[in-house]
Amino acid sequence: MTCKKKSLMLVNVVHSDHQQAMAERVSLSSMLAKSQNDLPAKTMKDSYLEVHLPLGSEPQLREKYLTFHNTVRFGRILEDLDSLAVLISYSHTYNPELKRSPLSIVTALVDKIDMRHHVIYPDCDIKFTGHVTWVGNTSIEAKMHMSQFREGAYAPVLDATFVMVARDPENKRAAFVNPLNPQGAEEEKLLQEGEANKSRRMGMSRASLLKVAPTAEERKIVHSLFLNTLDTQTVSFRSRILPPNSVWMQDAKLKGLEICHPQERNIFNRIFGGFLMRKAYELGWANACSFGGCRPTLLAVDDILFQKPVEIGSLLLLSSQVCYTEGKNIQVRVHSEVFDPLTRQHNTTNVFHFTFVSDRDVPNIIPETYGESMLYLDGKRHFNQTVEH
Incomplete structure (x- = not known):
């Protein structure tokens, strides 16, 4: 009985502490800039960070990152990248005259993660570096690189681009961030690439299959898939047969459920974005694994959109959902939504896109409905973007 009372008291104290911290943050609103012109320009060096993950030199830390197959859990790396992107953004907006930052910086989008080496060793130290490469009025692009110490030197493992947004202390409305002043040709190029990334994302949004019809070439692909599944014996639009070495899209799904406990919350009393990415990745990996019949390797992560907080x-x-396959490649889309058991309402929070490669050719994925055909085309677009990048 005594232990139970102590536990309940601890929970109440933690909740009270969090409420007090949030109340204190509200008072920081008066420190927000009225416009971006009121803020001093920063350089890319101002936000540069280097962080070490000593997996090789600290074995006790290794357990958190270790997989059953003696590799590193990539979901944990996603959590670390998300945390680093937040720290980089706060470094860019740092004001030495203020004891605390009035900004709430959250992840808006994972634009791209490209794997440069597909094996991450659990017994070698990891180094993360990164800095701000582009800013808008209220948004920040942070580029990060991860390398691992092997054979006396650090070798590149991945490159990542995150887009962060600044909000007011209550995380209710947008807030201005410091402008960026590039120093030299190399930084000017990075800034231009950031602007190009923004234009590319806007173009992809305008061309989304949720907004406009497929292109003429894409319509031909969908019709060809349809013709290949018609039963020639019945000559009926409704009679469909599965081609050889193929799987219906509806049979290539995997689902999961998470109860969102306070342990995974951020300072705004919402679920940490890195946790969501880890859970989505692990489900997507399991989906690709069960579909391909072997342990897949991650090629790329792209276009993770944070639509609503959890x-x-x-x-x-x-x-x-496995939504597209080509040779040994598997394109997986993970959709996350929150369910309110009281109102019975579902609300989409995130959409994740992962590209995996198998060690053998995988079955063709075949859509059966128009909606599945749109998923197929969307998966094909993401896969092509990964290949062309």
């Missing part, structure tokens, strides 16, 4: 106590529903 509240503490939410029921988080994750649905993974």
Whole structure:
């Protein structure tokens, strides 16, 4: 009985501490800039950070990152990248005259993660570096690089680009960030690349299959898939047969559920974005693994959009779908939504896109409905973007 009372008291104290911290943050609103012109320009060096993960020199840390197959859990790396992107953004907006930052910086988008080496060793130190490469009025692009110490030197493992947004202390409205002043030709090029990335994302949004019809070439692809599944014996639009070495799209799904506990919250009492990415990746990997019949390797992560925050106590529903395959490649889309058991409402929070490669050719994925055909084309677009990058 005594232990139970102590536990309940601890929970109440933690909740009270969090409420007090949030109340204190509200008072920081008066420190927000009225316009971006009121803020001093920063350089890319101002936000540069280097962080070491001593997996090789600290074996006790290794357990958190270790997989059953003696590799590193990539979901944990996603959590670390998300945390680093936040720290980089706060470094860019740092004001030495203020004891605390009035900004709430959250992840808006994972633009791209490209794997340069597909094996991450669990017994070698890891180094993360990164800095701000582009800013808008209220948004920040942070580029990060991860390398691992092997044979006396650090070798590149991945490159990542995150887009962060600044909000007011209550995380209710946008807030201005410091402008960026590039120094030299190399930094000018990075800034231009950031602007190009923004234009590319806007173009992809305008061309989304949720907004406009497929292109003429894409319509031909869908019709060809349809013709290949018609039963020639019945000559009926409704009679469909599965071609050899193929799987219906509806049979290539995997689902999961997470109860969102306070342990995974950020300072705004919402679920940490890195946790969401880890859970989505692990489900997507399992989906690709069961579909391909072997342990897949990650090629790329792209276009992870954070549409809505996930509240503490939410029921988080994750649905993974193999939506496109080509040779040994598997394109997986993971959709996450929160379910309110009281109102019975579902709200989409995130959409994740992962590209995996198998060690053998995988079956063709075949859509059966128009909606599945749109998923197929969307998966094909993401795969082509990964290949062309």
